[in-house]
Amino acid sequence: MNSTAHPERHPDDLGPPDLDDGLAPLGRRGLPRGLAWAMGLAIVVVAVMAWVALDSSDSSAPDQLDASITQPGGGSSSGSGQPLPDLTLTGLDDGSIDLTSYRGRPMVVNFWASWCAPCLREMPDFEQVYQQRDGTVAFVGINVRESPATAADLATRTGVTYDLALDTTGEASRQFAVVNMPTTVFVNADGIITSVHAGALTADELNERIDAISATGTAGP
Numbered sequence: 674m675n676s677t678a679h680p681e682r683h684p685d686d687l688g689p690p691d692l693d694d695g696l697a698p699l700g701r702r703g704l705p706r707g708l709a710w711a712m713g714l715a716i717v718v719v720a721v722m723a724w725v726a727l728d729s730s731d732s733s734a735p736d737q738l739d740a741s742i743t744q745p746g747g748g749s750s751s752g753s754g755q756p757l758p759d760l761t762l763t764g765l766d767d768g769s770i771d772l773t774s775y776r777g778r779p780m781v782v783n784f785w786a787s788w789c790a791p792c793l794r795e796m797p798d799f800e801q802v803y804q805q806r807d808g809t810v811a812f813v814g815i816n817v818r819e820s821p822a823t824a825a826d827l828a829t830r831t832g833v834t835y836d837l838a839l840d841t842t843g844e845a846s847r848q849f850a851v852v853n854m855p856t857t858v859f860v861n862a863d864g865i866i867t868s869v870h871a872g873a874l875t876a877d878e879l880n881e882r883i884d885a886i887s888a889t890g891t892a893g894p
Contacts, residue, residue, distance in 0.1 A: 762838035
């Protein structure tokens with residue numbers, strides 16, 4: 674008996690599907706055009722954002738004294754020979770303190786805060802040297818961003834009697850490029866910054882640097 678049925682064909686015997694019939698495997702059809710455009714646009718946006726961020730980081734550095742005068746993490750440097758900033762600060766006793774008014778004698782400017790343990794440790798030594806120098810060297814302690822009551826309490830606890838000022842806005846520490854605390858700035862009799870030391874100082878170390886200002890015009894290494 675003749676049969677009109679055709680035998681089943683094995684899948685391996687089938688020819689490749691028509692690429693135009695919409696049934697071709699995804700790998701052979703590629704990405705949809707809309708998705709490709711979206712990916713390309715995303716790459717361009719990321720590249721532009723990276724360039725803008727890099728450009729901003731180069732141009733946003735604050736207007737400070739030469740950064741070479743301060744070494745973050747402690748230590749001292751030779752300084753840049755720049756003049757003492759013309760700043761008038763509020764004194765802890767409610768008066769005003771004009772930093773340039775001390776010109777004519779060596780000057781020690783010390784930045785401190787109540788939360789800074791090394792500051793508390795060195796301040797009695799600063800008071801000791803201040804008393805020993807008997808007015809021949811000017812001392813100014815600048816409290817950074819704390820209330821007058823907090824600063825006054827610490828001054829009482831450490832026993833310091835030299836001039837104390839308040840840097841409530843952080844402007845003074847910005848102009849002196851203060852990074853760490855304590856930071857001590859040494860100024861010669863002509864009002865020129867000669868060296869900046871980041872970190873605590875003992876009485877002996879402080880005396881050595883003051884002697885160096887008088888002898889050579891610098892606060893030494």
